[in-house]
Amino acid sequence: MNKKHHFLAFFLLVFCGNIFAQDSKAPATNFNVEFESYTLDNGLKVIFHIDRSDPVVAVALTSHVGSAREKEGRTGFAHLFEHLLFLESENLGKGGLDKLSARIGGSGANGSTSRDRTNYFQTVPNDALEKMIWAEADKLGYFINTVTEPVLAKEKQVVKNEKRQGVDNRPYGHTMAVIDHHLYPEGHPYQWQVIGSLEDLQNATLQDVKDFYNQWYVPNNVTLTIAGDFDTAQAREWVEKYFGEIEKGEEIAPLEKQPVVLQKTKKLYYEDNFARLPELTMAWPAVYSYHPDSYALEVLAEYLSQGQNAPFYQSLVDEKQLTSTVRMFNYTSELAGQFMLQVRAYDDKDLDAVHTAIEETFRKFEKEGISEKDLKRIKAGQETSFYNSLSSVLGKGFQLAQYEIFANDPGFINTEVGKILAVTSEDVMRVYEEYIKNKHYVATSFVPKGQPELSLENSSEAKVEEEEIVMGAEEEFDLEEVVDYERTPSSFDRTVEPAYGPSPVTNVPEIWKDSLSPAGLEIFGITNSEVPVVQFQLEMKGGLLLENPEKIGVSNLLAEMMTKGTANRTPGELEEAIQLLGATISVNAGDESIVLRGSTLARNYNETMELVKEIILNPRWDEEEFNLSKQEVLSSLQQQEGSPNNIASREFRKVVYGENHILSNDILGNKTSIENISLQDLKDYYYSYVVPNVSTYFIVGDIDRDETAMAVLDLVQDWETKEVQFPELPTPQIPEKPKVYFYDVPGAKQSVLQLGYPALAETHHDFYPATIMNYRLGGGGFASQLTQELREGKGYTYGIRSSFNGSKLPGPFSISTGVRTNVTFEAVSLIKEILAKYPENFNEEDLEVTKGFMIKSNAREFETLGSKLNMLRNVSNYDWANDYVKQQEETVQNITVEQIKELAEKYLNPNNMYYVIVGDAETQLERLKEIGLGDPVLLNE
Known part of the structure; x- marks a missing residue:
C-alpha cells in the first residue's frame, strides 16, 4: 500500500520478486549495471549506482518489515507506520x-508497503543529495519522539x-482479503491484508x-540505495556523518x-x-520469491492467459464468449x-460455466x-519489460535494494535476463503439474447484489468486514497541541539543514x-x-472530435x-509476430487523436516497423472480432456503473x-450508440480520417535519425493522403452561479467529489x-x-488534487477527491x-516554495x-521551442505574488463552478442544501 498512489507497476510487485534463483542453464547476456555496496558499523547496508545521463539522484530507504x-x-x-x-x-x-x-524540486516523497518490506523513495536534483541523506537519517534515528496522540489519531x-x-x-x-484469509492457515502472516482492518487501525496505541x-x-x-549522478566518495562521507551514529538494534x-x-x-x-458483473478468482498455493520454479510459473501464467493466442483467450473469450479478459499471474512474497x-x-453469466471452461482449457x-515458438515470444517480451523497468535511476535503485534484501546480493540485477531466458518448455509443464494440475485451491465468486445464483455451486458465503456509516463517529484530534519531548542526542547540530551542492544544469535532450x-x-x-x-508513438489526429454524435464510440x-x-x-x-520481437504495439483512441504506441528491443526496430505498416495500411475488418469488441465495450460500460x-x-x-458538445461524451460511447455501430461505420472513419497528413511520429531510444527516417518512409509511401475537416466546436459555458449535482450510490463508504468549470487551452497565454x-x-x-487542510489537518481524505487540463482546445479546471461519507x-x-x-492568502513564502519546486x-x-x-509531443502539438x-x-522566475493573486481571482471563483458528488444520498443529500450552493440536483432519481 502506498502513501500517495499505487506506485509500483505489476511487473515490480510480482515479476521482480521471482527472479533471484540461480540457474546454471542461464545464457550469458551483455547487460550490466555497475554498483558498489558496503555496510556501516551499525549494520546499515548502502548501495551506490552511478548514472550520469541526467543531473538527478534517486534515494531510497528500504526497511525489511511489512x-x-x-x-x-x-x-x-507496517502500512500505518x-x-x-x-x-x-x-x-x-x-x-x-x-x-x-517541495523546496528542493523532488519527485515527491513517497513510499510503499508490502507483506515483507516498506520503502521510502524519491528522485531529486543532484544538488540536494546531502539534504536527502540528512533527511532520511533523521527519519531513521530522530523520529519517534515527534509522534503524539493527535498525530496518530489523524493518520x-x-x-x-x-x-x-x-x-x-x-x-x-x-476479493484478496477473502482469498488470503482462506488460502493461508490461522496464524500465517499472509492471512491478513497489508492495509489491515479498520478495527485494528482504530485500536492502535501510541505505545504500539x-x-x-x-x-x-x-x-x-x-538498506540505503543512492542511484544517479553523484560523487561516491563524497556520498560515503555524508552517509557516515548522518547515519553512522544511529544505534544498532537487536539482531533480527x-x-x-x-x-x-x-x-x-x-x-x-x-x-x-x-459489482455489476460476476467475477471468479482462483488461487493455488505456489512458491515463495526466488524459488527456482518461479520463472517457469511466470511463463505458464503468461502463456495461458495473455493475448489472442492464449488458451484461455481462445476458449473463454473467442469460442464461448464468457468474458473479454482472463488474468493469470504468479504472486510471490518472501515466505x-x-x-x-x-x-x-x-x-x-453463470460462474459454473466459466469454471467448466477453465477446467477444459487445462x-x-x-x-x-x-x-518453442510461444516460449520464445514470451521470453522476448519479458526481456523488453526488464529493460524498460530500469530506464530511470529510481528503477535501478529500487531493484538493487530489492535484490539486497531478498536475495542477499544486489548483483542479481545483472543475471536476471539470463535466468528468464533459461526457462524450457519442460520446466513450464513440470510446474503446472506440480502446483496446478488436480491441486486444491480457493475460489471466490463476487457477484452483483441479488444474484447469488451466479456463484460457483456449493460455495459458502464469505464474511466481509463492512463499515457502517455513522455521522460524527470519527475520533476528534487537536494538531495544534504543543508537545515537549527530549531530543535524541547527536555529536553535531542536526537542526542545521545542509547547503545545496553545485546547481545542476538541466540537460535538454x-x-x-x-x-x-x-x-x-x-x-x-x-x-x-x-x-x-x-x-515510439504514431499520433493520428481525430479521435472523438471526428465522430458522428449519433454513433459515439466508433474511434x-x-x-x-x-x-x-x-x-x-x-x-x-x-500478436505472435509482435511478441517474437520482444515488442508491444497498442492502439488507443482519445478525445482528439488515435495513437499507436510501441516498444521494442532496439535490434528489432525495423522488423517491428514492418508490422506497424501492416497494421496501419492493411486492416482486417473481421466481423467476428468486431462483434467481440462491441461486446467487450458494452461490458466495460456496465462495469463503470459500479465505480463511483x-x-x-x-x-x-x-x-x-454541456449536452451538445462532442467532448461531453465518453470515448467508449454508450449502450445505445454501440449497438447502432456497424463495421461499415469503422471503415468510413478509417478511410476518411486515418491519413498521414494529420499524423506525427515520435521516437526515443537506442536508434539514430537515418534508420528511423527510412523505416517511417517505408510506412508512408503507400499511405494515401486526404483532406480532413475538423469541426468548429461550441465554447463550453462557465456557470453564472454554482450548481451541485448528486449521483446516488446507496451504501457508499466514501463520497467522490469532482468540481470545476471549463477553463483554458494549453496554448492560452495564461x-x-x-x-x-x-x-x-x-x-x-x-x-x-488542499492536501494540508483536508488530509493533514482534518483526516477527511486519502488524497486531493487540482489541475488545469487543456490542449489546443479549452479544458476544465478541476478538483477531485474521495472523502469519508x-x-x-x-x-x-x-x-x-x-x-x-x-x-x-497567497504570500511570498508560497511563491518561494512554488519557484523552488518548479525550477529545480x-x-x-x-x-x-x-x-x-x-517532450516531443509538446514541441509538436503546441509549436513550442525545443528548449521550452x-x-x-x-516565466516562473519573473512571476510575482500580485500576478498570482490576479490569476487566482480570475480562475478560482468557487461561485462559478459545478460541484459533482457521487455518494450515499440517504445520509448526505439533505445536508448539502445548507452549503450555500443551491439545492442539489439528483442525477439518477
Whole structure:
C-alpha cells in the first residue's frame, strides 16, 4: 500500500520478486549495471549506482518489515507506520520530507508497503543529495519522539480513508482479503491484508507505534540505495556523518519460509454492493520469491492467459464468449506464494460455466503443452519489460535494494535476463503439474447484489468486514497541541539543514526532426542509448472530435480492431509476430487523436516497423472480432456503473462541456450508440480520417535519425493522403452561479467529489502561469493547501488534487477527491472556503516554495524514455521551442505574488463552478442544501 498512489507497476510487485534463483542453464547476456555496496558499523547496508545521463539522484530507504512482521489484532501497522514516517522528525520539523521535497524540486516523497518490506523513495536534483541523506537519517534515528496522540489519531483517519477508497468503495475490493484469509492457515502472516482492518487501525496505541519503531526501524534492518549522478566518495562521507551514529538494534532473525498446502478446495461467494458483473478468482498455493520454479510459473501464467493466442483467450473469450479478459499471474512474497487466475464474466453469466471452461482449457493444455515458438515470444517480451523497468535511476535503485534484501546480493540485477531466458518448455509443464494440475485451491465468486445464483455451486458465503456509516463517529484530534519531548542526542547540530551542492544544469535532450513530403507526416526524435530499447508513438489526429454524435464510440472500436489482425494475418498471427520481437504495439483512441504506441528491443526496430505498416495500411475488418469488441465495450460500460470514481468523471464531463458538445461524451460511447455501430461505420472513419497528413511520429531510444527516417518512409509511401475537416466546436459555458449535482450510490463508504468549470487551452497565454498559481492550491501534492487542510489537518481524505487540463482546445479546471461519507458537507464547505481565500492568502513564502519546486524539478524533466516522448509531443502539438522548459523557467522566475493573486481571482471563483458528488444520498443529500450552493440536483432519481 502506498502513501500517495499505487506506485509500483505489476511487473515490480510480482515479476521482480521471482527472479533471484540461480540457474546454471542461464545464457550469458551483455547487460550490466555497475554498483558498489558496503555496510556501516551499525549494520546499515548502502548501495551506490552511478548514472550520469541526467543531473538527478534517486534515494531510497528500504526497511525489511511489512505486514508479515505484525501481530494478529494489530494488523495494518507496517502500512500505518509508513504514513507516520513522512509527517515530522526532530530536525526536519513539521511537514518532514514532504515539505523538503517541495523546496528542493523532488519527485515527491513517497513510499510503499508490502507483506515483507516498506520503502521510502524519491528522485531529486543532484544538488540536494546531502539534504536527502540528512533527511532520511533523521527519519531513521530522530523520529519517534515527534509522534503524539493527535498525530496518530489523524493518520488513522487518513489510512482508513485509503482503505475505503481502495477496498471498501470499489467493485471487487474485498476479493484478496477473502482469498488470503482462506488460502493461508490461522496464524500465517499472509492471512491478513497489508492495509489491515479498520478495527485494528482504530485500536492502535501510541505505545504500539513506539514498540514497532524500536524493533524494526534500526540500521541493521535497513538498506540505503543512492542511484544517479553523484560523487561516491563524497556520498560515503555524508552517509557516515548522518547515519553512522544511529544505534544498532537487536539482531533480527530471518523468518522461516511458510509454504502452504491446502487439504481441500474452498469455494466462497459474496454479493458485492458495487459489482455489476460476476467475477471468479482462483488461487493455488505456489512458491515463495526466488524459488527456482518461479520463472517457469511466470511463463505458464503468461502463456495461458495473455493475448489472442492464449488458451484461455481462445476458449473463454473467442469460442464461448464468457468474458473479454482472463488474468493469470504468479504472486510471490518472501515466505510463500500464490498462483492466481481471475475472470470477470459478462452480464448474467453463470460462474459454473466459466469454471467448466477453465477446467477444459487445462485438460487441453495438458495434452498440447507450450511450443518453442510461444516460449520464445514470451521470453522476448519479458526481456523488453526488464529493460524498460530500469530506464530511470529510481528503477535501478529500487531493484538493487530489492535484490539486497531478498536475495542477499544486489548483483542479481545483472543475471536476471539470463535466468528468464533459461526457462524450457519442460520446466513450464513440470510446474503446472506440480502446483496446478488436480491441486486444491480457493475460489471466490463476487457477484452483483441479488444474484447469488451466479456463484460457483456449493460455495459458502464469505464474511466481509463492512463499515457502517455513522455521522460524527470519527475520533476528534487537536494538531495544534504543543508537545515537549527530549531530543535524541547527536555529536553535531542536526537542526542545521545542509547547503545545496553545485546547481545542476538541466540537460535538454537534442531533438531531431524530419518532414516526409508529400505525405505531410513529421518525425520528431531523440537518440538515447541507456538501455537497448526503443519507444515510439504514431499520433493520428481525430479521435472523438471526428465522430458522428449519433454513433459515439466508433474511434475507440476502430482502435481496438487495428491490432486484431491484418489483411495478411489473423489476430493470433499478428500478436505472435509482435511478441517474437520482444515488442508491444497498442492502439488507443482519445478525445482528439488515435495513437499507436510501441516498444521494442532496439535490434528489432525495423522488423517491428514492418508490422506497424501492416497494421496501419492493411486492416482486417473481421466481423467476428468486431462483434467481440462491441461486446467487450458494452461490458466495460456496465462495469463503470459500479465505480463511483468512473461515475464522477463521466457526470463531471457532461456538466462541464454541456449536452451538445462532442467532448461531453465518453470515448467508449454508450449502450445505445454501440449497438447502432456497424463495421461499415469503422471503415468510413478509417478511410476518411486515418491519413498521414494529420499524423506525427515520435521516437526515443537506442536508434539514430537515418534508420528511423527510412523505416517511417517505408510506412508512408503507400499511405494515401486526404483532406480532413475538423469541426468548429461550441465554447463550453462557465456557470453564472454554482450548481451541485448528486449521483446516488446507496451504501457508499466514501463520497467522490469532482468540481470545476471549463477553463483554458494549453496554448492560452495564461495556461502555464495558471499552473504555477495552482501549485500551492492543489497541484503540489503535500505542498498544496488542499492536501494540508483536508488530509493533514482534518483526516477527511486519502488524497486531493487540482489541475488545469487543456490542449489546443479549452479544458476544465478541476478538483477531485474521495472523502469519508460522513464528512461530505464539511469537505465541500472547506474546499469552497479554501478557494475563496486563496487569492488573498497567497504570500511570498508560497511563491518561494512554488519557484523552488518548479525550477529545480526541471532537472528531472527528461529522465525517462516516456518523459522524452512527452517532450516531443509538446514541441509538436503546441509549436513550442525545443528548449521550452527554459522559457517556462523564465516565466516562473519573473512571476510575482500580485500576478498570482490576479490569476487566482480570475480562475478560482468557487461561485462559478459545478460541484459533482457521487455518494450515499440517504445520509448526505439533505445536508448539502445548507452549503450555500443551491439545492442539489439528483442525477439518477
